[in-house]
Amino acid sequence: MTPAPSVTARATTYDELLRRVRAGGLGPDPAALRISVAFTTRQAVRHDGRGTGYRNEVLSLRLAEAVGSCAVEPGTLHDSAVEECVGADLARLLEHPLTPVRVAALDAYLMHVTPHTPDHGAQAVPLPAGPSLEKSRARARTVVDLLDLAPGSTVLVVGVVNSLLEALRARGLRYVPCDLKGGITEWGETVVTDALAATDRCDALLVSGMTLGNGTFEALREHALARGRQLVMFAQTGSAVLPRFLGHGVSAVCAEPYPFFWLDGGPGTLHRYRAADHPGGTR
Incomplete structure (x- = not known):
C-alpha cells in the first residue's frame, strides 16, 4: 500500500505564514541559515508565430540545495538589493524592506524545509x-x-x-x-x-x-x-x-x-x- 502524503503545515493568511517562519515554527531558526548565492535572471522572448513578446526579471536566492524566487517588474530591482542578500541570514531577509526579497527568502526557506516531493x-x-x-x-x-x-x-x-x-x-x-x-x-x-x-x-x-x-x-x-x-x-x-x-x-x-x-x-x-x-x- 502506498503511504498517504504527509500534511504540510498550512496557513490561513500570508502574514501568519511569515510570522510562523520567522519564529522557527515550521523548521530551523531562520537566523541560523544564510543565503549563499543571490542572482537575477532577465529574459526577453517573442515566440515564433506570436505577434507580441514580453520580458521577465526574477530575483532568486539559494539556501543550501534550495532556490527561492520572486518575479519583479523589469528594471525595478537595483543591484545593491542582490548584493545585500549574499551571506545574509534568513531572519534578516524575511524583514527586508523590499517585498520581492522577503518573498524570495520565504520561498527559499520553505523549499529547503518542504521540497516538491x-x-x-x-x-x-x-x-x-x-x-x-x-x-x-x-x-x-x-x-x-x-x-x-x-x-x-x-x-x-x-x-x-x-x-x-x-x-x-x-x-x-x-x-x-x-x-x-x-x-x-x-x-x-x-x-x-x-x-x-x-x-x-x-x-x-x-x-x-x-x-x-x-x-x-x-x-x-x-x-x-x-x-x-x-x-x-x-x-x-x-x-x-x-x-x-x-x-x-x-x-x-x-x-x-x-x-x-x-x-x-x-x-x-x-x-x-x-x-x-x-x-x-x-x-
Missing part, C-alpha cells in the same frame, strides 16, 4: 524538451487541467500568458485577462488592470504567483475563500509558498521552481498540488 503532496509532471513555444504550451495545458469547470465557464486570468489563454480556448472556457500593465492579448482582447473588480463575473480564478510580489495575492485568496470559487495558482514566484494555502482559498497549484521552462530547451518538471490531496487543516 510526493511526501509533501506534490505530483511530478514531466515537461518535454522542445522549442520555447512548445514548452510554454505544455506548461499551459498542465495549469489549465487543474481547473474543474464546464465548457462555457468564465475564468479570471491574473498575469496574462498567451499560452494559458490559448489552452483555455481549447477547453471551451471563456476568460477575462487581467494584468497590472494592461494592454491587449494576442487576439486583440483588452487586458483589464483591476482584478477584484472583475471577479464577480468569473466562475474561477487562474492567478500568477507574481501576485505575492506585488501584494495582491491576499485579496484574491480572501475573495475565492469567501465566494467558494476555485483559485488555481501557477507559480514560478513562491512555488514553495503557495501550496501552504491549499484549502484556505487556494484549490490547486502548479509549482515551477527554478530553473524555469524558458531557460532551457531540455526536459523539465512541474509539480501539481490539489487541495483534495491535503486532508486536514492548519497545524
